Amino acid sequence: MRKGKRANIQPTAWLFALAIPAALLFVVFSLMPYGTMVKQWPLSIGQPEVMAFQKVFDRRPGQHATGEAGTLNLTSSNGNCKTGQAVAATETDTATVEVRELQGSDEGIELVGSDAQGLNGAERTALMPADLSSLEVLYAQAVADSLPIHSAPLDLVRLSRCGSDAGPFLMQEATSPSMVARSASASGTFLGPDGKPTNTSTTEATDAARMPKLTGAAFDTSASAALGLLACIEQRKDLLNAETGALYDGITGRIVPLYRMAYGADTAANTQPLGVALREALGTASAQKRIQRMAKKIHADSAAWAQRFAAIDSARVPVLANGRNIGLVQAAVDRTREQFMQRLFHPDPEAFIGQPAQTTPTEKATLDPWLAQFKSGSDTLRFVRGKYDIDHDLDIPAGYGVVLEKGTRWNIAAGVNITIHGAFHARGTELNPVFIRPLDGVGPFGSITVEGTGDTRVRLRGVRISDGSEQWSNGLHRPGMLSFVLCDVQVDKCSIGSSSGTASISVQRGNGHVTDSYFIGSRKSALLFLEAHATVERCGFSGEGVTAPDGISSVGATVLVRGCTFNRIGGSALEFTGGSRALVSATTLTANNIALLTTEGAAVHVDACTFNGNATAVLVRSAASAWGETNLVMHTNTMTGNGKERDVQGGTVKDDPAPVDPGKWLAGAQ
Amino acid sequence: MGERIAQWWHLMPDGGSGIILLLVELVVALTAMGWAYNRGYRNTERGSVLRLPLLTVAFGLGLLVKHLSEPWWAAAVIALSVLVAGFLGRNDNGRGLGLPVMLVAALLGFGMLISATALTLVAMIAYLLSPVKKR
Numbered sequence: 001m002r003k004g005k006r007a008n009i010q011p012t013a014w015l016f017a018l019a020i021p022a023a024l025l026f027v028v029f030s031l032m033p034y035g036t037m038v039k040q041w042p043l044s045i046g047q048p049e050v051m052a053f054q055k056v057f058d059r060r061p062g063q064h065a066t067g068e069a070g071t072l073n074l075t076s077s078n079g080n081c082k083t084g085q086a087v088a089a090t091e092t093d094t095a096t097v098e099v100r101e102l103q104g105s106d107e108g109i110e111l112v113g114s115d116a117q118g119l120n121g122a123e124r125t126a127l128m129p130a131d132l133s134s135l136e137v138l139y140a141q142a143v144a145d146s147l148p149i150h151s152a153p154l155d156l157v158r159l160s161r162c163g164s165d166a167g168p169f170l171m172q173e174a175t176s177p178s179m180v181a182r183s184a185s186a187s188g189t190f191l192g193p194d195g196k197p198t199n200t201s202t203t204e205a206t207d208a209a210r211m212p213k214l215t216g217a218a219f220d221t222s223a224s225a226a227l228g229l230l231a232c233i234e235q236r237k238d239l240l241n242a243e244t245g246a247l248y249d250g251i252t253g254r255i256v257p258l259y260r261m262a263y264g265a266d267t268a269a270n271t272q273p274l275g276v277a278l279r280e281a282l283g284t285a286s287a288q289k290r291i292q293r294m295a296k297k298i299h300a301d302s303a304a305w306a307q308r309f310a311a312i313d314s315a316r317v318p319v320l321a322n323g324r325n326i327g328l329v330q331a332a333v334d335r336t337r338e339q340f341m342q343r344l345f346h347p348d349p350e351a352f353i354g355q356p357a358q359t360t361p362t363e364k365a366t367l368d369p370w371l372a373q374f375k376s377g378s379d380t381l382r383f384v385r386g387k388y389d390i391d392h393d394l395d396i397p398a399g400y401g402v403v404l405e406k407g408t409r410w411n412i413a414a415g416v417n418i419t420i421h422g423a424f425h426a427r428g429t430e431l432n433p434v435f436i437r438p439l440d441g442v443g444p445f446g447s448i449t450v451e452g453t454g455d456t457r458v459r460l461r462g463v464r465i466s467d468g469s470e471q472w473s474n475g476l477h478r479p480g481m482l483s484f485v486l487c488d489v490q491v492d493k494c495s496i497g498s499s500s501g502t503a504s505i506s507v508q509r510g511n512g513h514v515t516d517s518y519f520i521g522s523r524k525s526a527l528l529f530l531e532a533h534a535t536v537e538r539c540g541f542s543g544e545g546v547t548a549p550d551g552i553s554s555v556g557a558t559v560l561v562r563g564c565t566f567n568r569i570g571g572s573a574l575e576f577t578g579g580s581r582a583l584v585s586a587t588t589l590t591a592n593n594i595a596l597l598t599t600e601g602a603a604v605h606v607d608a609c610t611f612n613g614n615a616t617a618v619l620v621r622s623a624a625s626a627w628g629e630t631n632l633v634m635h636t637n638t639m640t641g642n643g644k645e646r647d648v649q650g651g652t653v654k655d656d657p658a659p660v661d662p663g664k665w666l667a668g669a670q
Numbered sequence: 671m672g673e674r675i676a677q678w679w680h681l682m683p684d685g686g687s688g689i690i691l692l693l694v695e696l697v698v699a700l701t702a703m704g705w706a707y708n709r710g711y712r713n714t715e716r717g718s719v720l721r722l723p724l725l726t727v728a729f730g731l732g733l734l735v736k737h738l739s740e741p742w743w744a745a746a747v748i749a750l751s752v753l754v755a756g757f758l759g760r761n762d763n764g765r766g767l768g769l770p771v772m773l774v775a776a777l778l779g780f781g782m783l784i785s786a787t788a789l790t791l792v793a794m795i796a797y798l799l800s801p802v803k804k805r
C-alpha cells in the first residue's frame with residue numbers, strides 16, 4: 001500500500017491557520033488585565049516579547065499616553081547622523097560633535113566634542129535609547145543625587161537624527177577628566193579604571209611613589225557605600241568594577257568613585273586595579289553595614305521617596321510611554337516603582353557584593369626608638385636647646401605633638417623627610433631662633449610635613465629654615481620644604497630661605513596665617529596655598545640670587561595679602577589660579593618680572609598697592625578652565641615706571657575707585 | 671522531593687535549566703505538530719508523533735541560536751537551516767514538518783515563546799485542514 005501524500009495547502013486552510021491564532025491573540029491580549037501583563041511571565045517569557053504582542057494585538061479602547069521632552073537635533077551635511085561629524089543642538093546649546101558608538105552598549109551613541117568642548121560644555125555625552133524600563137535609571141539617578149556620590153545630571157530628550165525622530169533617549173555627560181576638572185576641586189583628578197591619574201606625566205608613571213595608593217582603605221567610605229547601594233539597587237556589577245572611574249584627591253589621597261547610568265548589558269567582575277580596590281573597600285563588614293544604614297535612612301523617609309518617584313513618573317512617563325495605552329503604562333510604572341523601592345529599602349549587599357571579609361585590626365604605629373628620649377608626658381616630643389642630627393626618615397604617629405624650644409637646631413640629612421601626624425610648635429625668639437638646616441656638606445633635606453585632620457595646630461615662631469625640598473609619598477605630593485596639610489597654621493617672625501622643591505612653605509587645605517616673616521631666595525614659590533584659606537601680612541619676599549622664582553602662588557585658595565613687599569621676583573610675585581579668590585591690599589611690588597598674574601577663573605581685588613618698576617605690573621589670562629572667567633578689579637593703586645602696566649588677554653578687568661575693607665572682604669570670602 | 675529536585679538542579683552547569691526548558695518546549699511543539707501532521711493519514715500510514723531526528727536537529731539549532739551573541743551569525747544559521755529543511759522536505763510537496771520545526775526551534779532559541787506557540791498553532795491548523803491525497 002502506497003503511503004498517501006498531502007496536497008498543497010489550500011487558501012482556506014491558510015486563512016484559518018492564520019486567523020484562528022490571530023483571533024486568539026486578540027482575545028488574550030485585549031482582555032488580559034494590564035497588571036498581569038506587566039508581571040514576570042512564566043517559562044522565561046520576556047517582557048519585550050509580551051510588549052511587542054501587546055502593541056499589535058491589544059485593541060481595547062483607551063487613552064494613549066504622549067508627552068513632550070526637550071529635543072536634541074543631530075544634523076549632518078552628508079546626511080549621515082549615525083557616525084561621523086555632526087552638529088548637535090539642544091534648546092540651550094549647539095556644538096560640533098563626532099557621533100560614535102557608545103562603548104559597552106549596542107544601541108547607545110556618544111557625542112564627542114570636536115575641541116574637547118562638546119554639547120553643553122561636556123567633552124563627551126552619552127545617549128541611551130529610553131523606554132518604560134528606563135524609569136529605573138531615572139529613579140536610581142534621583143537616589144544618586146541624594147547620596148554623597150558624584151554623577152552628572154541625567155536628562156531625557158527626544159532625539160532627531162537628520163530630521164527623523166529616533167525616539168526618547170537618556171542623555172548624560174560621560175565621566176571624563178574634563179568633567180572632573182569642572183566639578184571637583186583644583187587638586188582633584190580623574191582616575192581611570194587602570195588606576196592611573198589622567199594628569200600623570202611619563203616620569204610620574206614610572207615612579208611608584210607618585211602613583212596613587214590603590215587600596216580599599218583609600219576609598220572614601222561614604223561615596224563607596226553610596227555606590228555599593230546603587231549597585232545593589234540596580235543589580236549592576238559594572239559599578240563594582242569602577243568602570244566609571246573615580247575622582248582622586250591629590251591632597252588627601254582619598255578615592256571617590258563616580259556614578260553614571262548603565263550602558264546596556266552588565267559586565268562580569270574584572271581585574272582592573274581600580275575595580276579590585278573598590279571591591280576590597282566594599283567587601284568589609286563595616287562597608288556593608290554602612291550600605292544598610294544608608295538604605296535604612298532612605299527607608300525612614302519612604303513617603304517622601306514615593307512622592308519623588310511619583311513626580312518623576314508624571315514628568316517622564318508620558319515621553320517614555322511612546323503612545324502606549326495609558327492603562328498598560330500605569331500598570332508597568334506601578335510595578336517598576338514597587339520593585340525598585342523594594343530593592344532600595346531592603347538591599348542585600350551580602351548577596352550581591354559577596355560575603356564580607358574578616359578584617360584584621362591595623363597595628364598601631366609605633367614611635368621611632370630615637371624619639372623616645374624626647375618624650376615629655378604621654379603625648380609630646382620636646383626638643384630643648386641643642387643640636388640634633390637627623391639621619392633617617394621620621395614618621396611621628398598621631399597622638400604626639402612636637403615642640404621645638406628656643407635654641408633648637410635640627411640638622412637633617414639629605415633627602416630625609418619628617419612626617420608629623422599631630423601638632424607642631426616651634427618657639428624660637430629673636431635672640432634664640434629655632435634652626436632647621438641640612439647636615440653640613442650634603443644636599444637638601446626632604447620635607448617636614450604635618451598631616452593634620454582639619455584643625456591640627458601648627459605654630460611656628462622665630463624659625464630659620466633653608467635648603468629643604470619636597471616629598472612624594474603614596475602618590476601624594478607634599479610640595480613644600482615645610483608642608484602643612486589640613487592644619488591651622490600660624491607662621492610668625494620666621495626667616496624662610498631657599499628650597500629646591502616646588503615651594504618653601506605649602507599649605508594644602510586648612511588655614512594659614514603668615515605674619516612678619518621674610519622669604520628670600522626661593523627657587524620656585526615662596527608660599528604655595530592649595531585650596532586653603534590664608535592671610536599673609538607684613539611679610540617681605542625677595543628673589544635675589546635666584547632665577548624665575550614666584551612669591552605667593554595660590555591654586556583654588558582664598559588669600560588676603562596685606563602690607564607685604566615683593567622685590568626682584570624673577571617669576572610672578574603674586575600668582576592666582578584655579579578659581580582662587582584674593583585681595584591684595586597695601587602691598588608694594590617693586591622690580592619684579594610680573595607683579596601680579598591672574599588666570600584660570602581667579603577673582604582678584606587689588607587695592608592701595610604700589611607697582612613700581614616691574615617688567616609687567618598686571619598680567620591677566622583667561623585660559624580655558626573649569627573655573628570660568630578670570631576677573632580682576634583694580635581699586636585705587638599707584639603705578640610708576642612699569643614696563644607694561646596691563647597685559648590682558650581674555651578675562652575681565654574692572655576699575656573701581658572705591659576702597660575695599662579687608663576685614664569685610666575676608667568675612668565675605670569665607 | 672522538592673528539595674531533592676533543587677539539589678539536582680544546582681548540579682546543572684550555569685544555564686543548564688535554560689537548556690532543559692528549551693528541550694521540553696521543543697518536545698511539546700514537535701509532539702503537537704506531529705500529532706496534527708499525522709491526523710490526515712490512516713493509522714497504518716502514520717509516522718511517530720515525535721520524530722527524534724527532527725528533534726535532534728531542531729534542538730541543535732535552538733542551542734546554536736541561544737548561544738550566538740552575534741545577530742548576523744544567528745541569522746545565517748537560521749537561513750541555512752530553513753534552506754536545508756526546505757530542500758529535504760521537497761518530496762513532501764513542501765509541507766513537511768522540517769520547515770515549521772526549524773522556525774519554531776529558532777524562535778525558542780531566541781526565547782520568544784509566545785511567537786513559537788503562535789507559529790506551532792498556525793502549523794497545526796494548517797496540517798489539520800490540508801487534505802491528504804489518497805493513492
